[in-house]
Every structure is written in structure tokens, then in C-alpha cells.
Amino acid sequence: MPEVITRGGVGLTRLQVADGVAIDVRSPGMHVAWRPIEAAPELASMSAGEESEWSAAIAENGLEPFAAMEAQPLALEIGSVPSLTMPDSEDAYVEMRATPAPDEGLLVMVESDGVVQWYLPTNAPQSMMTAETIAGLEEEAVPAELHFLIPQSTLARGAAVAGFAEGIGGAVVRFFRFKIVKELLGAAIADVIAWIAEKVEARNKREGFRFFERENDFPYLSEAELQQLSGERVLLLTHGIFSSLAGAFAGIADPGGPVLQHLRQIYGRNIIGWDHWTVAKTPLENASDMLAKLPPDVRPDIVCHSRGALVTRAMLEHSDLEDRRRSRFSAVGKAIFVAGACQGSQLASIANINRLLNIYSAIGSIPVLGSAGVVLKVIVGVLRVLAHGAAQLPSLDALSSDLAKNTFLQALNNDLMTPTGEIVVVHANYDPSQGPLAGFLDLNVDVIFGAANDMVVPYTGAEVFDKWQQVGTNFRYGTASATQAVVMHTNFFFQPGVQQLLQAEIV
Numbered sequence: 304m305p306e307v308i309t310r311g312g313v314g315l316t317r318l319q320v321a322d323g324v325a326i327d328v329r330s331p332g333m334h335v336a337w338r339p340i341e342a343a344p345e346l347a348s349m350s351a352g353e354e355s356e357w358s359a360a361i362a363e364n365g366l367e368p369f370a371a372m373e374a375q376p377l378a379l380e381i382g383s384v385p386s387l388t389m390p391d392s393e394d395a396y397v398e399m400r401a402t403p404a405p406d407e408g409l410l411v412m413v414e415s416d417g418v419v420q421w422y423l424p425t426n427a428p429q430s431m432m433t434a435e436t437i438a439g440l441e442e443e444a445v446p447a448e449l450h451f452l453i454p455q456s457t458l459a460r461g462a463a464v465a466g467f468a469e470g471i472g473g474a475v476v477r478f479f480r481f482k483i484v485k486e487l488l489g490a491a492i493a494d495v496i497a498w499i500a501e502k503v504e505a506r507n508k509r510e511g512f513r514f515f516e517r518e519n520d521f522p523y524l525s526e527a528e529l530q531q532l533s534g535e536r537v538l539l540l541t542h543g544i545f546s547s548l549a550g551a552f553a554g555i556a557d558p559g560g561p562v563l564q565h566l567r568q569i570y571g572r573n574i575i576g577w578d579h580w581t582v583a584k585t586p587l588e589n590a591s592d593m594l595a596k597l598p599p600d601v602r603p604d605i606v607c608h609s610r611g612a613l614v615t616r617a618m619l620e621h622s623d624l625e626d627r628r629r630s631r632f633s634a635v636g637k638a639i640f641v642a643g644a645c646q647g648s649q650l651a652s653i654a655n656i657n658r659l660l661n662i663y664s665a666i667g668s669i670p671v672l673g674s675a676g677v678v679l680k681v682i683v684g685v686l687r688v689l690a691h692g693a694a695q696l697p698s699l700d701a702l703s704s705d706l707a708k709n710t711f712l713q714a715l716n717n718d719l720m721t722p723t724g725e726i727v728v729v730h731a732n733y734d735p736s737q738g739p740l741a742g743f744l745d746l747n748v749d750v751i752f753g754a755a756n757d758m759v760v761p762y763t764g765a766e767v768f769d770k771w772q773q774v775g776t777n778f779r780y781g782t783a784s785a786t787q788a789v790v791m792h793t794n795f796f797f798q799p800g801v802q803q804l805l806q807a808e809i810v
Contacts, residue, residue, distance in 0.1 A: 307337045311380045315400065320370045326478070327400040332386045333455050335397065336375040340475065356667070357419055360679040363506070364687050366479035369409060370401070375473045376459040389452060391655070391751045396452040399476070403449065407480045408690045411451045413458065415474040418668045418740075420457050420661045421683075424449035427692045487691040495693050500583035503684030508578060512596055513548050515540060515563075515574040517556040521549050524575060532573060533598040536636070538566060538809070540576035541593075543609025543644075544702075545663050545677050548576035551608045554796030555805065565806045581610060582685055585701045587711060590617035590624060597631045604809060605638040609759065609792065610702060612643025613711075616768070619721035621714055634722040637808060641729045641795050642757055644702060646764030647712055649752045651702030653694055658751070660686060662758055666793050669739055677793075704764060716769040725775035727808050729801055730765035731757045732781035737788030755783045759792040778804055 309316050311334050315327040320339045328337065374397075386395040403409045411422040426449065458474045487498060512529060513521040515538075542551035555562040566574055577593045584592075593614070607615040618628060619635065650659040660682055667677035701711040732755035735741060735748070748758050755762035762783055766774055778800070780790040795801050 308377070309333075309335050309337065311378075313385060315398075318372065320372055324370050325401075326370055326372070328397065329387075330397040330455070332380045332395060333397065333459075334377040334380075335458065336377055338373045338375070340371040340373055356679045360683040361479065363680050364481070364503075364683045366410065366481050366683065366687070369403070369478040369480040371475065371477045373473060374413075374458045374476050376455070387452060392454075393750055394454040394456050396454055397458060399451045399453060400448055401451075401478055402447070403480055406483050408483055408687075409449050409451075410479050410481070410686055410690055411453065412477045412479060413453060413474050414477070415457065419664050421657070421664055421686050422451050422453055423657050423686065423690050425452055426450045427690055481687055481690075484691065487688060487693070492695055492697065495688065496583050496697065499685065499688055500580065503681055503688070504580040504583045506684075507678050507680050508547065508580065510579050510592065511577075512575045512593075513578050514572060515548065515552065515556065515576055516558070516572075517549065518558050521576075521578075529596065530598045532575075533600045534602075535573050536570060536602045536604070538570050538574045539603050539605045540574070541605065541607040541611035541614050542576065542578070543611050543642075544581040545681055546581070546609070547678065548578045550677065551611070552576070552606075552796055554794070554798075555802060560802075562802045562805055566809065569809060577614075579614070582681065582696065582698050585698050585711070586610065586613035587617045587621060587623070587701065589614045590621065591627070594618055594624060594627045594631055599631055601632050602636065603632055604636040606641065606805070607639070607643060608641045608795070610644050612640045612645050612765075613647075613702065613715075615640070615643075616645065616715045617711075619723070620717075620719050620769070620772075621711075622717070622719050623714075625719060628721065634724070636724045637727065638723050638725075639727040639729070639805070639808060640765065641801065642731065642760060642792050643728065643765050644760045646706070646761070646767050647702050647704035647709060648760050648764075649704050649756075650748075650759060651699050651704065653696075653699070655751060656689065656696075656699065658748075659759070662748075662792075665740055672739060672791065672794055704761065718769070718771065720769070720771040723772070725808075726768070726772060727776040727778070727804070728766045728774050729778045729795060729804065730760075730762055731779070731790040731792075731795070732762045732783065732786050733757045733791040734786035734788050735791070737786075738791065755781070755786070757790070757792040776804075776808065 307316060307318055309328055309330045311330060311332050313329060313331050315329045318326045318328060318337050320326055387398055388395060399411065401409055409424065413420045487495060512524045514524060516522060540548060540552055542548055557563060579589045579592065605615055615638065618624060663677045664682055666672045667679050703709045706712055735758060748756055752761055766777055781787040790798055
């Protein structure tokens with residue numbers, strides 16, 4: 304296919320990108336030059352000499368190339384034609400349509416300057432066929448067309464201005480195909496979760512307590528080592544969504560660094576983290592599992608991050624776990640909540656999950672952002688499941704900031720309170736337009752949150768517990784009305800201020 308330029312109209316233009324593969328596109332208000340790529344460039348690796356983590360995630364989840372092209376934005380037409388939009392978004396969109404084989408689905412990946420974003424078909428629940436339909440398909444049957452909306456800012460590196468100079472912006476757009484998993488079509492929620500547990504999470508993580516010892520590859524505690532913690536002062540670390548012990552707390556994992564040296568003077572080797580699944584299980588299930596493994600009579604202090612705050616709150620405050628918690632410990636010394644989703648997140652909904660996944664995809668693409676141990680194989684695995692039309696995930700429902708519907712948070716905000724010596728909160732109000740992510744993402748997080756946030760959790764929600772829990776120390780980056788462009792959801796533990804705070808508060 305020679306270069307094709309879409310001139311900003313509302314009609315669809317066909318791109319014959321390969322034999323038997325056509326992509327229909329329209330880019331209202333934006334002129335784009337489309338060039339096919341016979342062999343799409345390899346995805347860059349985060350570490351020299353290593354396989355790209357994205358390539359590994361794509362291969363493990365059974366994604367195969369379907370089509371690839373370069374998109375080169377040329378100009379914008381402001382106000383001259385209608386634009387494609389989506390709810391809770393200030394961006395305009397380019398629509399792309401493609402038809403997979405009858406037993407396949409598609410995902411779209413857009414890469415610009417190493418930043419990766421993924422897009423689910425907007426019509427997956429309507430277009431995906433039932434398992435019975437697929438089973439009865441004949442070769443000549445016509446499969447369903449899938450529709451994708453790609454933010455103009457993603458294709459143009461965010462240069463959403465009155466016009467573009469030729470050669471500015473541009474991205475590589477890749478379509479990946481995958482085999483439809485028949486048992487996921489129209490499946491009950493429990494069956495979808497079981498599939499995620501077995502095929503996605505279990506392949507990437509073994510659950511259990513691990514010593515916080517980077518120099519020993521964070522070894523798992525044996526049952527005997529766990530029992531030896533009985534009667535001991537222990538520091539519990541709990542990570543967030545799509546993350547791990549090693550990744551979430553990488554900023555303080557250096558055994559020669561002042562933070563870990565300080566902590567080891569206090570706890571010795573008794574610094575442990577609960578590595579757990581964050582998609583196939585709810586925070587309540589994570590907390591129940593953690594308590595089940597803890598020996599009796601431990602004397603814990605806690606440092607948690609992101610979704611780990613809800614795991615911690617469930618362990619300390621949920622009535623279903625009260626008896627089990629009392630059998631393990633009666634009180635907590637100090638609990639430090641860093642970027643805690645203490646009241647959930649507005650991103651935790653099926654409507655916003657593509658944005659949530661893309662925030663972590665971008666973070667995982669830029670090591671300087673701390674990455675928070677983002678497990679890219681899990682992100683791609685979840686995308687593949689959602690492309691089957693999954694409309695609900697209990698783990699996501701438990702993160703919802705809608706207190707009227709989130710019964711899990713309602714239970715945490717009731718009167719039960721675990722005695723805690725002091726609660727310390729660290730949170731931030733981040734402006735992505737001034738940082739490394741500027742122009743790459745259709746985040747629109749301020750539109751979605753309607754309030755200050757660190758790109759994943761709301762600024763105010765991070766400091767709210769219930770009417771009995773009092774915050775002893777509140778450490779802020781920015782305010783509810785003033786943003787800053789340094790500290791975001793995943794790089795807190797790399798900040799000198801947070802590192803100094805941990806040394807000052809844990810004594």
C-alpha cells in the first residue's frame with residue numbers, strides 16, 4: 304500500500320495494509336499520513352541486552368501481529384468538522400476498524416517514543432460471538448467488525464495545537480490478533496476470574512510472604528521462618544495493583560541505602576512483604592490470605608502503597624476478619640499509607656479500566672517514573688480478557704470510589720477500629736502535563752476524578768479513613784488546589800522526602 308492521507312473528514316478511508324488485511328480509518332479534524340510497515344520495528348527494551356518486556360508480555364499472552372502502520376499527523380482543522388469524542392475526555396479521537404478471523408479477537412497498541420498505549424475494541428460486548436456461534440461457524444462465515452478509538456494526542460505526541468509542522472508527531476500503530484477463548488464468552492464472573500487466576504496471575508507470581516532482601520532476590524519465607532516471627536516486631540509491606548513487593552518498594556530496596564540500613568537496625572531481618580494477586584482476588588481476599596499465613600502474637604508496623612492501603616484497611620478494620628486479626632495481633636504500632644487508595648479510585652470502573660491500564664502501561668514504559676514494579680504480562684493478559692467483553696471484575700468493584708455502591712468500603716468505614724499507635728499519610732496532587740507523560744496519553748484524569756489526584760488515587764481520599772481513625776502525620780506533595788510535576792503515584796519511594804520521613808517515623 305502506498306502512503307494514504309486522511310484529510311480530516313468524517314468518512315471512512317480503507318487502508319489495504321497487507322494481503323487480505325484492510326483497516327478502515329477516519330480522523331475528523333485531523334490530517335494524517337498512513338504508511339504500512341511490513342516489519343514493524345522491535346519494541347525497545349528497558350534494560351540493555353534484554354528482551355523487550357512488552358515483547359515478552361505479548362508473546363506469553365498469545366498475541367500475534369495482524370497489521371502495523373506508521374501514523375504521521377500533518378495538520379489540525381479547528382472547528383471546521385465534527386470531532387469524535389468519548390465521555391470524560393477532553394481529547395478528540397481517530398476511529399480505526401478491522402475485521403478479524405471468525406475465531407479471533409484484536410487489540411491495538413500505539414507506541415510513540417517508547418511509550419506504549421493499548422486500546423480495546425469499543426464494541427467488544429456487542430460484536431464478540433458466543434462460544435456456540437464460533438463452534439458452528441463455517442469458513443466462509445463473515446466475522447464481526449471491531450471498532451477502536453485512538454486519541455489524537457496519542458498519535459500526535461500531544462501536539463494538540465492549531466497545526467503541525469510536517470514531520471512533527473507520529474506513532475507506530477500495531478494490531479495484534481489472538482484466539483478467542485470460548486469459555487470466556489458469556490461466562491459467569493467466577494469463571495472469568497478463575498481464568499485470570501490460572502492463566503494470567505499464577506503465571507507471573509507466586510503468592511506468599513517474602514523477605515525484603517533485594518540482594519537475595521526477595522526469598523519466600525518458609526513455614527518455620529514465619530513461625531519464628533511470633534512475638535517479634537515486624538515491618539509488613541503491602542504493594543498495589545499490577546505490582547509486586549520488589550517493584551512497589553524499589554526506591555528503598557538498596558541494602559546499602561540509608562532507609563533500609565535504618566530499618567534493619569530496628570527489625571533485623573523481620574522486614575517482609577505480602578506478594579499477592581491484584582486482579583483475580585479482592586483486597587478482602589488478599590487480607591484474609593495474609594492473616595492466615597501470619598503467626599500469632601506478631602507486633603507489626605505497616606507500610607503500604609496504593610491498593611495495598613485497602614488490603615491493609617481490610618486486615619485492620621473489616622468485621623469479617625476481626626477474629627482472625629485478633630488471633631494474630633492485638634494492635635499495630637505505626638501504619639504508613641503512601642498514595643493509599645483509602646477511599647478507592649474513580650478509575651476503578653469498567654468504563655475507565657482502559658485508561659487505568661494505560662496509565663500503568665505508560666509508567667511501565669518509562670523507567671524514570673519508578674514503574675512501581677508494573678507487571679506488563681498481567682496488563683496484557685487482562686486486556687486480552689477484557690477484549691472478550693468482560694463487563695465486571697470484583698477486584699475492580701472493590702476499588703470503586705462510589706461509596707453508595709461499594710459495600711466493601713462501606714464496611715471499612717464503619718465503627719470497627721484496630722488500635723494503631725499512629726497513622727501516617729503521604730499523598731500528592733500531580734499534573735501530568737508538566738512531567739514526562741505530557742502529551743502521550745488520553746488520561747484526562749482531572750476530568751474523570753473531578754478533583755486533585757496523583758493519576759491513580761484522589762488526593763483527598765488518600766487521607767480519609769473513618770470517623771474514629773485519626774491521621775497523626777500528613778505529608779503532602781502539592782495541595783488540593785495546587786499541583787506539582789515531580790511526585791506521582793508510582794515514584795513516592797524514590798523521593799528524598801519520603802525516604803527521610805520513613806527514617807524519622809519508624810523508630
